[in-house]
Amino acid sequence: MSAPPSQRASQTVPSTRTVTTERYDFFRVIQSYLDEAARHVNVPEHVRGILREPKNELIVHFPVRMDNGEYRLFKGYRIQHSNILGPFKGGMRYHEHASLDDFKALAAMMTWKCALMNLPFGGGKGGIKFDPRGVSRDELGRITRRFFHALGSNIGPDYDVPAPDVGTNAQTMAWALDTYLNTVGMVHKTAASGVVTGKPVASGGTVGRETATGQGVVHCISEWARRTRFKLEGKKLIVQGFGNVGSNTAVILAALGVSLVAVGDHTGYLYNPEGFNVHRLKQYVAQNGSIAGYANGQKITREEFFAVQADIFVPAALENQIGATEAEALQVSLVAEGANGPCSPEGEAVLARRGIELLPDVLANAGGVTVSYYEWVQNKRSETWALEEVEERLEKAMLDAYDRMSQFAKTHNCGNRIACYGVALQRLVQVYVEREIFP
Ligand code: NAD
Numbered sequence: 495m496s497a498p499p500s501q502r503a504s505q506t507v508p509s510t511r512t513v514t515t516e517r518y519d520f521f522r523v524i525q526s527y528l529d530e531a532a533r534h535v536n537v538p539e540h541v542r543g544i545l546r547e548p549k550n551e552l553i554v555h556f557p558v559r560m561d562n563g564e565y566r567l568f569k570g571y572r573i574q575h576s577n578i579l580g581p582f583k584g585g586m587r588y589h590e591h592a593s594l595d596d597f598k599a600l601a602a603m604m605t606w607k608c609a610l611m612n613l614p615f616g617g618g619k620g621g622i623k624f625d626p627r628g629v630s631r632d633e634l635g636r637i638t639r640r641f642f643h644a645l646g647s648n649i650g651p652d653y654d655v656p657a658p659d660v661g662t663n664a665q666t667m668a669w670a671l672d673t674y675l676n677t678v679g680m681v682h683k684t685a686a687s688g689v690v691t692g693k694p695v696a697s698g699g700t701v702g703r704e705t706a707t708g709q710g711v712v713h714c715i716s717e718w719a720r721r722t723r724f725k726l727e728g729k730k731l732i733v734q735g736f737g738n739v740g741s742n743t744a745v746i747l748a749a750l751g752v753s754l755v756a757v758g759d760h761t762g763y764l765y766n767p768e769g770f771n772v773h774r775l776k777q778y779v780a781q782n783g784s785i786a787g788y789a790n791g792q793k794i795t796r797e798e799f800f801a802v803q804a805d806i807f808v809p810a811a812l813e814n815q816i817g818a819t820e821a822e823a824l825q826v827s828l829v830a831e832g833a834n835g836p837c838s839p840e841g842e843a844v845l846a847r848r849g850i851e852l853l854p855d856v857l858a859n860a861g862g863v864t865v866s867y868y869e870w871v872q873n874k875r876s877e878t879w880a881l882e883e884v885e886e887r888l889e890k891a892m893l894d895a896y897d898r899m900s901q902f903a904k905t906h907n908c909g910n911r912i913a914c915y916g917v918a919l920q921r922l923v924q925v926y927v928e929r930e931i932f933p
Pocket of ligand 1: 736
């Protein structure tokens with residue numbers, strides 16, 4: 495085994511840094527990207543004002559009977575940022591640190607993402623502030639059902655279409671769908687099946703959705719590699735977050751000869767210079783809920799993880815994970831944002847100064863919402879598409895969006911993130927100018 499990363503680290507990250515306990519004004523950061531993009535696009539002041547704020551902010555409180563017979567009150571959110579391009583669209587997150595501010599930021603990002611991808615959707619996001627690992631499966635089902643019942647007709651296949659995010663999955667969407675069909679959508683059951691995406695395939699989901707976000711990340715990395723003449727085979731990868739996005743990205747990259755040498759999740763970090771068997775690790779996490787206790791890796795600290803010598807870093811956990819210190823520590827050529835908002839503006843500035851390239855979240859992780867759109871279309875048309883069709887369409891959609899980003903960045907001499915916001919903004923502004931403001 496080669497020297498552990500701690501002995502090679504050029505920079506260390508203070509181990510006390512747990513981002514979730516620091517105050518990070520995520521929504522303001524997302525607003526600042528809009529302001530920066532607006533310098534490159536002719537945006538009427540009133541349109542910028544509209545897009546800076548969510549259209550609707552919904553907060554619900556609902557009681558749930560727990561397994562011990564006691565009742566617990568939960569707080570749920572649904573932020574509907576924009577529906578000028580189509581129904582609000584975005585995930586539902588279950589996390590103990592979730593906040594209104596985070597959901598506002600994440601909902602706005604969905605508006606930019608859907609506009610960039612040319613999807614007929616707006617942006618939304620929501621969820622519940624609690625730790626889903628701290629309740630039983632039965633409790634999780636009841637919490638989900640009461641939450642979606644409380645949302646009632648504030649969601650709907652042509653109005654607001656939730657999907658999985660951190661702490662939720664296809665099973666969560668199955669409970670959500672069933673609740674909606676048994677209450678609001680009782681009569682028009684077929685038409686109502688598109689109320690959520692990311693459902694299990696048998697319940698009306700689409701093949702290819704489970705892996706779509708990771709696949710989209712890999713399309714972006716491959717396209718970046720092609721354009722920069724960077725040979726992927728034999729390269730090393732580090733991934734933070736080994737849930738849906740992180741694990742699928744690692745598995746798909748492994749097939750291209752890229753090996754995962756360090757990985758982390760909410761329980762800690764592991765290092766294996768020979769490369770992890772990602773299929774086995776994914777299976778282990780599916781059975782055990784985390785990477786904790788996985789035998790084929792050496793435990794390292796968070797600061798050691800960020801200093802591991804590799805080629806590509808895919809953050810796939812939470813926002814605000816790469817601050818200035820982490821960005822100074824990273825020993826990679828490329829950061830591809832699987833997570834939403836993983837780089838703080840300070841972190842991004844350091845990456846730019848150090849010449850580390852960045853593929854921004856609104857493009858890199860847009861494969862998820864793109865295939866969610868395919869699921870929604872199949873539900874609307876009562877169709878079932880083959881995997882090849884989903885995959886072919888996704889690849890084209892990702893490469894076309896990559897090209898729009900690159901063209902904008904070149905024309906306006908700006909970074910990739912602002913280019914993505916710029917492309918999205920052009921589309922949104924055009925619609926506002928054509929339709930004007932009601933009445
Ligand atoms: P998930 O719940 O499946 O996995 C989240 C992972 O992050 C887990 O491995 C968890 O242990 C880890 N994690 C949580 N807190 C952490 C911490 N403090 N430090 C290190 N690791 C931590 O969630 P997911 O669906 O894979 O989503 C991950 C990110 O990708 C989020 O930012 C989400 O918004 C974004 N995203 C997800 C999708 C999707 O289709 N699921 C689509 C686009 C973007």
